[in-house]
Amino acid sequence: MISKKIKGRIVELKEKFPQRKSAILPALHLVLKEKNYVEKESLKEIAGLLELPPIEVFETASFYTMFPQKKVGKYHIQVCTNLSCSLLGAEELVKYLEEKLKIKVGETTPNGMFTLSTVECLGSCGTAPMMQINEDYYENLTKEKVDRILDDLLKKQI
Amino acid sequence: MKITIDNKEVEVDPGTTILETAKKAGIEIPTFCWHEKLDVYGGCRLCLVEVDDLPKLQLACATYVCDGMRVKTNSPKVIKARKGNLEFLLINHPLDCPTCDKAGECELQDYVFKYGSDKKRFKEKKRRFIVDRSQTFDDLKIGPQIIRNQNRCIICARCIRFIKDIAGEDELGDFNKGYRSEINSLPEIPIANQYAGNVVELCPVGALTSKAFRYKIRVWLTKKIESVCPFCGDGCNLFLWVKDNRIYRVTSRRNDKIDEGFLCDRGRFGYDFVNHPDRLKTPLLKENNDFIPVSWEEAFETIAKRFEKIKKDYGPDFLAGVGSPKLANEDNYIFQKFFRTVIGTNNIDHRVNIKNPLPGSDFKDYKNFFGMSDSIEDLENSDLIFILGCDMNLEHPIIALRIRKTQRKNGTFVILANPKRTKLKNIATYELLYKYGTEVAFLNGILNQIIDEKLYRIEENKIRELKDWVKEYDLDKVSDITGVPAEKIKTVAKFISQKERVIFLLGREIILHHQTQDVVDSVNNLILLLGNGRKGSLNLLWEYNNSCGALDIGILPDRLPGYLPVNDLESKKRFENFWKEKLSEKPGKSFNKMLEAILQGSLKAMYIMGSDPVREFPDRNFGLKALKKLDFLVVQDIFLTETAKIADVVLPGASFAEKDGTFTNCERRVQKLKRGFKPLYDSKADWEIICELANYWGSDFDYPQAKDITSEIAEVVPIYSGFKCEQIDENRKRLDLSFEKEKVRFKRADYKKIPDDKEYPFVLITGNTYYHFGTLTQKGENLNSIVSEGFCEINPEDAKNLDIFDGDLIKLESLSGKIEIKAKLKGNIQKGTVFVPINFEKIRYNLLMDKDKLVDRVRIRKS
Amino acid sequence: MEKILFKHIDFPEQYKIDVYIKNGGYIALSKALKEFTPDDLIEMVKKSNLRGRGGAGFPTGVKWGFVPKDSPKAKYLICNADEGEPGTFKDRWLLEKDPHQLLEGIIISSYATGAHLCFIYIRGEFSFGAKRLKGAIEEAYQKGFLGKNILGTGFDLDIILYRGGGAYICGEETSLMNSIQGERGLTRLKPPFPTSAGVYECPTVINNVETLSNIPHIVLNGPEWFSSIGTPTSPGPKIYSVSGHVKKPGNYELPMGTTLKEIIYEHAGGIKDNKNLKAVIPGGISTPVLTPDKLFAKMDFDSMCDVGSMLGSGAVIVMDETTCMVKSAQRMVKFFEHESCGKCTPCREGTYWLSRILERIENGGGEEGDIQLLLDICDNICGKTLCPMGDGAIIPVLSTIENFREEYEYHIKNKKCMVTPVRRFD
Ligand SMILES: Cc1cc2nc3c(=O)[nH]c(=O)nc-3n(C[C@H](O)[C@H](O)[C@H](O)COP(=O)(O)O)c2cc1C
Ligand code: SF4
Numbered sequence A: 001m002i003s004k005k006i007k008g009r010i011v012e013l014k015e016k017f018p019q020r021k022s023a024i025l026p027a028l029h030l031v032l033k034e035k036n037y038v039e040k041e042s043l044k045e046i047a048g049l050l051e052l053p054p055i056e057v058f059e060t061a062s063f064y065t066m067f068p069q070k071k072v073g074k075y076h077i078q079v080c081t082n083l084s085c086s087l088l089g090a091e092e093l094v095k096y097l098e099e100k101l102k103i104k105v106g107e108t109t110p111n112g113m114f115t116l117s118t119v120e121c122l123g124s125c126g127t128a129p130m131m132q133i134n135e136d137y138y139e140n141l142t143k144e145k146v147d148r149i150l151d152d153l154l155k156k157q158i
Numbered sequence B: 001m002k003i004t005i006d007n008k009e010v011e012v013d014p015g016t017t018i019l020e021t022a023k024k025a026g027i028e029i030p031t032f033c034w035h036e037k038l039d040v041y042g043g044c045r046l047c048l049v050e051v052d053d054l055p056k057l058q059l060a061c062a063t064y065v066c067d068g069m070r071v072k073t074n075s076p077k078v079i080k081a082r083k084g085n086l087e088f089l090l091i092n093h094p095l096d097c098p099t100c101d102k103a104g105e106c107e108l109q110d111y112v113f114k115y116g117s118d119k120k121r122f123k124e125k126k127r128r129f130i131v132d133r134s135q136t137f138d139d140l141k142i143g144p145q146i147i148r149n150q151n152r153c154i155i156c157a158r159c160i161r162f163i164k165d166i167a168g169e170d171e172l173g174d175f176n177k178g179y180r181s182e183i184n185s186l187p188e189i190p191i192a193n194q195y196a197g198n199v200v201e202l203c204p205v206g207a208l209t210s211k212a213f214r215y216k217i218r219v220w221l222t223k224k225i226e227s228v229c230p231f232c233g234d235g236c237n238l239f240l241w242v243k244d245n246r247i248y249r250v251t252s253r254r255n256d257k258i259d260e261g262f263l264c265d266r267g268r269f270g271y272d273f274v275n276h277p278d279r280l281k282t283p284l285l286k287e288n289n290d291f292i293p294v295s296w297e298e299a300f301e302t303i304a305k306r307f308e309k310i311k312k313d314y315g316p317d318f319l320a321g322v323g324s325p326k327l328a329n330e331d332n333y334i335f336q337k338f339f340r341t342v343i344g345t346n347n348i349d350h351r352v353n354i355k356n357p358l359p360g361s362d363f364k365d366y367k368n369f370f371g372m373s374d375s376i377e378d379l380e381n382s383d384l385i386f387i388l389g390c391d392m393n394l395e396h397p398i399i400a401l402r403i404r405k406t407q408r409k410n411g412t413f414v415i416l417a418n419p420k421r422t423k424l425k426n427i428a429t430y431e432l433l434y435k436y437g438t439e440v441a442f443l444n445g446i447l448n449q450i451i452d453e454k455l456y457r458i459e460e461n462k463i464r465e466l467k468d469w470v471k472e473y474d475l476d477k478v479s480d481i482t483g484v485p486a487e488k489i490k491t492v493a494k495f496i497s498q499k500e501r502v503i504f505l506l507g508r509e510i511i512l513h514h515q516t517q518d519v520v521d522s523v524n525n526l527i528l529l530l531g532n533g534r535k536g537s538l539n540l541l542w543e544y545n546n547s548c549g550a551l552d553i554g555i556l557p558d559r560l561p562g563y564l565p566v567n568d569l570e571s572k573k574r575f576e577n578f579w580k581e582k583l584s585e586k587p588g589k590s591f592n593k594m595l596e597a598i599l600q601g602s603l604k605a606m607y608i609m610g611s612d613p614v615r616e617f618p619d620r621n622f623g624l625k626a627l628k629k630l631d632f633l634v635v636q637d638i639f640l641t642e643t644a645k646i647a648d649v650v651l652p653g654a655s656f657a658e659k660d661g662t663f664t665n666c667e668r669r670v671q672k673l674k675r676g677f678k679p680l681y682d683s684k685a686d687w688e689i690i691c692e693l694a695n696y697w698g699s700d701f702d703y704p705q706a707k708d709i710t711s712e713i714a715e716v717v718p719i720y721s722g723f724k725c726e727q728i729d730e731n732r733k734r735l736d737l738s739f740e741k742e743k744v745r746f747k748r749a750d751y752k753k754i755p756d757d758k759e760y761p762f763v764l765i766t767g768n769t770y771y772h773f774g775t776l777t778q779k780g781e782n783l784n785s786i787v788s789e790g791f792c793e794i795n796p797e798d799a800k801n802l803d804i805f806d807g808d809l810i811k812l813e814s815l816s817g818k819i820e821i822k823a824k825l826k827g828n829i830q831k832g833t834v835f836v837p838i839n840f841e842k843i844r845y846n847l848l849m850d851k852d853k854l855v856d857r858v859r860i861r862k863s
Numbered sequence C: 001m002e003k004i005l006f007k008h009i010d011f012p013e014q015y016k017i018d019v020y021i022k023n024g025g026y027i028a029l030s031k032a033l034k035e036f037t038p039d040d041l042i043e044m045v046k047k048s049n050l051r052g053r054g055g056a057g058f059p060t061g062v063k064w065g066f067v068p069k070d071s072p073k074a075k076y077l078i079c080n081a082d083e084g085e086p087g088t089f090k091d092r093w094l095l096e097k098d099p100h101q102l103l104e105g106i107i108i109s110s111y112a113t114g115a116h117l118c119f120i121y122i123r124g125e126f127s128f129g130a131k132r133l134k135g136a137i138e139e140a141y142q143k144g145f146l147g148k149n150i151l152g153t154g155f156d157l158d159i160i161l162y163r164g165g166g167a168y169i170c171g172e173e174t175s176l177m178n179s180i181q182g183e184r185g186l187t188r189l190k191p192p193f194p195t196s197a198g199v200y201e202c203p204t205v206i207n208n209v210e211t212l213s214n215i216p217h218i219v220l221n222g223p224e225w226f227s228s229i230g231t232p233t234s235p236g237p238k239i240y241s242v243s244g245h246v247k248k249p250g251n252y253e254l255p256m257g258t259t260l261k262e263i264i265y266e267h268a269g270g271i272k273d274n275k276n277l278k279a280v281i282p283g284g285i286s287t288p289v290l291t292p293d294k295l296f297a298k299m300d301f302d303s304m305c306d307v308g309s310m311l312g313s314g315a316v317i318v319m320d321e322t323t324c325m326v327k328s329a330q331r332m333v334k335f336f337e338h339e340s341c342g343k344c345t346p347c348r349e350g351t352y353w354l355s356r357i358l359e360r361i362e363n364g365g366g367e368e369g370d371i372q373l374l375l376d377i378c379d380n381i382c383g384k385t386l387c388p389m390g391d392g393a394i395i396p397v398l399s400t401i402e403n404f405r406e407e408y409e410y411h412i413k414n415k416k417c418m419v420t421p422v423r424r425f426d
C-alpha cells in the first residue's frame, strides 16, 4: 500500500505535464523513495491514481532498472562494476561485501537489512570504486571504509 | 519521379517509400515489422537496402524515394546484412518448427529458407522465457484465446501496434528492456478485447497462436475457402480453413473496402457452431409431441399436403412465410418466389425482432430505410461522423475500426449521441448521453438551436415551416426531456454547423425505435437545414450479415424484389413475365400482423426459414401463443431452435460454410461466399430445400446451382441488375441506390412522450455482446471460453441503491414476465436503464417485452 | 586557460543563488533577454561554433535554427542531464556544484528557441543532483528568473525537473523523449527529427548540460571570444573526466584540443603507482581505445577522428599495463547488452551474442575462430541499428581486437589472461 501522503502527491502529478502519462516515472520515484521497491500492488495503485490503464504503468516500470518489483532490504547496496570501477577493484569489493554480508549478489540478508546488487556506471568514475546505498553515494571505497559505512548504518538502526 | 531499382526503372509519386516502389516493380524486400496497415516502426532492420552510394544501408520501409535514386536490393552488401539479421533472429529462437502451429506460413521460416544461411555459428545457451519449469513448451495463456510463446517472438511489435494504435485497446504491452523484452498482458487483465484474435494473424511467427487452432492440424493439409462472415452487417471477408467437412479456423481475407484485413473475434472464432454435434441431421416430423426423423420425401409430402389443404380450404393468404436476414440472397429469393408464385400470397417478412416495422404502403417511406448512403470507405472523407443510437463496437466492430482510423489519420471529428456510454468515447469530441427514446426531442432541440442562432445556410423562406414545428423545443425543455445539459446541446449545434461534410450513422436503437420514422425525418431535416454546399448524409446501419439483402430481395409483405410495390401494376407485370405465374397484388402482412392474424383465425400455416421468433419477437408470450395456435408450422434451421420445437415439421438447412451464394452487407456490397464442403449429414442448402419442395408440388424450380439463382437475381431485380456471379468477387461491387432520388422535404416529427412508470422504473435495452452474435456463436466452444453466461448490465449507483453487487443473481420483472440473471455493474449504463444481451439461450429477454409498449420497462428484485 | 565553466566550481555555496549572483551570475540572462532577439542569439551561437558536448558534436546554433518558426505547436527545450556514458561524470559536477550556471543557460536557450517549457531530464540515480537542481529552480522562481514575465521582458518559462529511471539508452535523444512521455525508453526512427516532432510530437531542442552551461559565457563575452579558445573547428572549453589508473582522477576543464598526454600526465598526475600506460579510452566506452603511441593526439572532435577514435563525451579512461583487454572488452559489451533498448534486432541480439562469446573466452572456453566470429558479428551490427548505440556497442570489441589481438589469441589458446590484473581494492 502506498501511504496517504504519497498518494496525494501522485494525484497532484496528474495535471503537471502536457500529457498525463508523463506522471508515471515521477510517481514511481515517489513510491521508490518511500519503500525502496515498487511492487505490483503499488503499480496498480499508481495506475488508479493517475487514471491510466494499469498496463501502461507496468510497461514503463519494467523498462527501468531503478524500480525493483521484488522486496529489497532496508538498505539497498548497489555496487558499480562498470569499467572504471572494475579497473580499481570493484569486483573485489563485491566479493568482500558478499563475504561480509554472507549473501550473494541479488540476495537480501535474512534480517531484511541489506540487499546487494551490482549496477552499471553511476557517473562517479573519478572516485572509483564506489557504491550507492539507497539514494546516497559512497566513493573512493576501501575495506575499512566499507566496514565503517555498514557499521554506521547498523548503528543507526539501534 | 523516376527511380532505378535493381536496374529497373520505376515511375512513382513523391511520398512513396523504397519498399512500396519495390513492390510496384515486383521486387521483394523482406520485412518483419513493416505492415501495410500499421505505422512504420523500423525495428526489425531486415529491409535494409543500398541507396545511391551511401556507405550505410537504408531502411526500405521508412526511406522516401527522391528523383533519380538508385536502389540495390540484392547487392552483396544487402545480402550479407540480410543473412546476418536472420542469423540474429535465429540465435535465440527455439527452432521448434515441428511443433509450432505457424509452421508452413511463418515469415521467419520463409525468409530463412529464401535468404538465410545453413551454417550454425551460435554455440551459447539460448535465452529462454520460462513460464513453468515443468513444461517443455514455454506457452503462456495471455487471454482466453491467445497463447504466447515468447521464445519465438521477434519483437516486431505488430501485435502491440495493432492493439494500441488500431484497436485503441490496452490489454497487451511490451515489457522489460533489451534482450529481455517480452510481449505480455497482465495476469488480471488478460487480452480479451473484441479484436484480440487479430494479433494471431499479424504475428509473423508462432509467438502468438490461438487456442482454437492449437495443435489441431497442419495448415498445409487444409483448403482455404473464400467466404464472408455470417454475423454482423459489416460483411468482413473470410477464409475458411477446411478439411474433411470441418472448419479448423477462420482468417481474414483482406478487403480494403471493408475490413482492411482485420476481423472481430466473433467472426474469427465464432465458426465452430458449424460442426456442432447438435446440428439438425434429418427432417423431423412431430408425432404425439415427439419428433421422429423422416426422409425428405416424407417431409415434403406432409408439407405439400397440409399447405395445399389450407390453401384450398381458406385461400393462399391463410399461409405465410418468414425469411431471414441471416440467410443468403439466393435462399431468400427462392423463398419469396415460392410464396408469391406457388402459394400465391404476399405474406412474407423477415423482421421478426422489430415491433413497428415501417409503414408499407407509401413507396417513398422506404427511402431512408434502405441502409447506408455512404460506403464504409467514404467515412474517411468526412469532417464529422455523428453517431446516433448505435453502440458501434457492439453492432459494427469493423466500422468502429474505420472510424478510429479516420479520426487518428485525418483528424475527423466524432460525436456520439447514445442512451449509453460506448467505447468510441475515447476518440469522440463530444459525447451526449440522452435518456432512452428521446432522440426526436434531442434532434429538434438541435434544429431549433441552429435556427435560433441562424447557423443554417439555407434561404430563410424555405425554413418557415420547420421553424414553426421546432420552436417549442427550446434548450431548457429539451434538456429536461433528454437529460443532456443545455450548454452541450448548444455547443454541439454550433459545432455541427461549422462542418462541411457530416455523416450520420444510425444504429440498432433507431431501427428498433418506436419512432424510427420520426428520428430519420429529424436527421433529414438537420441535413437539409445545414444545406447549401455542405454535404450531409444519412446512414441506417442494419445489423445482420444480410439484412440489406433480405430487404432488397423483397422479403417484405408489400414489396417485390428491388422494392417494387406489389400493388404497382407495371412491377407486377414485370415479375409475372419473368416467373410465368400470376401474382397477387394484395399487400401481405408484416410479421407482427401475421401473429395477430393467427389469433384472429385468419392465418393458419406458416413456414419459417432461418428465424427464431420465439426468441426474437419482442413479446414472447404473445409470439408463442400465436405460433402455437397455428394449424401447421414448418421451421427450417440448422439447430432445433425454440421455434423449431413447436413446429410440426423441422427441416435441416445448411450453414453458410456449406453453400454458395451471396450476402449483401450493410453498405450494400454484394459478396460471394463459397461452399467449403457439402451440407453436413442429411441437410441441404436452404434454397435447395425450397426448390425441391416447389418441384415436389409440381412447379418447375430449375436451379442446378446457386449461381443460377444469382444470375436470375441479376436479371430480374432492378437494383441488382447487371451483376455477374462470377465477377462479384473480383469487383466486390457496391450497389448504387440512386433510383428515385426525389427531392427531400422537411417533415414534421414530434417527440412522443414516453410515459413514466413508477412500478417498473428501468428501461430495458437489448443487443449483442462483444463476443457473441445472435445465438449461433454460443453453440461453439471458442467464444464461450470468453463469455458463456448471460448478464444484466446495470449502473453501479442503481445497484448500490438496490443493494446489488457485481455477480449477484437478480430478477428482472415486467408486467409480462420475469427472468433471472446475473448482475454486472457497469458505469457505461445510464442510471435508470439496464442492458440485457440477446445471445444467451437461457436468458429469455423477450419474456419481459410487450409488443404494444413504446418502451419496455422492468423492475429489479434481488433473488 | 582561465577556467570558465569551472571558474566557481569550488567556491563555497556556489549552488546558492545569492552566491552565484555575487559571482556575476544572471547578468548574461538579463543581457540576452533585453538586448537580443531570439534570432540574434541563434546567430550568435552559430557564430561561436559551439558544438554539442553530449557526444555527437553537432553545432548547437544550427540545431536551434531547425526549430520551425511558424509551427502552431508548443515548443520544448530539453536539457539532457542523463549522463550515462561510462567514464563520464562532468555533468554531475556542473549541476551539483554550479546549478545556476546551467539554469541561466537553459533560460537563455529557451528564449532563443521559443520554448516556454523546459524539461531537465536528469539521471534517476543522481538524487543529490536532483535535490540541488530542485532547490536552484525554486530559488530562480523566487527571484523571477523563471515563471511568468521573466525580468519584466514578457518572456515566460517553466522548468520541470524530470528524473529518469535508470536506463543508459534514455540519454539518446529520441529515447529520452519517450521516457519523458512516461513510456519505455525505446528509440524512435529519424526523421522526423526532434526539432520538428519531438516530445509530445512538438518541436523540441535537446542539449547537453555542458553545452547549455556554455551559453551564458558566450552571451557575456561574445562569440569571437568563445571561438578564440580551443581549436578552430572545435572551439571553447571542454571538461575532461579522467578515471581509471591515474594518480589524480577527476574533471579537468581545459581548452578543446588539449593533448591526451597533457591531460593524463600533467593534470591527472600520470599513471598510478608509476606503472606503464597500456591503453586509453578517450571519450567514454563507446569510443575506440587508443594505444600509448597516440598520446600526442589532441582531444577535440576532428583530431580524435584523425587518430581513429572519437571525442565522445570527453571521458578519458586510463588503463595501465596490468589491464586485461579481453576482460575490459567483455565488461564493456556486457554494459551494452544490458542497456540495449531492445527495439531493433541487431543491437538486441547482437550484443547478447557478443557478450556470450566474450564471457566464454574470458572463462577459458575460447575456441579457434572466435575472433573471426566476433568481427563478423560486429560487421553485422555495424551501421544496421536504429540508433547509434549499436555502433557504440561494437567499438570495444573492434578496437581491442585491432590493437590487442595477441591478448585474445593468448586467451583462447591458454584459457587465461596474458597479464595478471592487479586488484586495488584493499
Ligand atoms: C546511446 C546514446 C547515449 C547517449 N547518452 C547521452 C547522455 O547521457 N548525455 C548526453 O548529453 N547526451 C547523450 N547522448 C547524445 C544525445 O543523443 C544528444 O545527441 C545530445 O543530448 C545532444 O546534445 P548536444 O547537442 O548538446 O550534445 C547519447 C547518445 C546515444 C546514441
Ligand atoms: S508476438 Fe509476434 S507480433 Fe508480437 S512482437 Fe512478437 S513476433 Fe511480433
Ligand code: FES
Residues within 6 Å of the ligand: B030, B031, B032, B033, B034, B041, B042, B043, B044, B045, B046, B047, B048, B059, B060, B061, B062
Ligand atoms: S521492415 Fe523496415 S525495419 Fe522492419
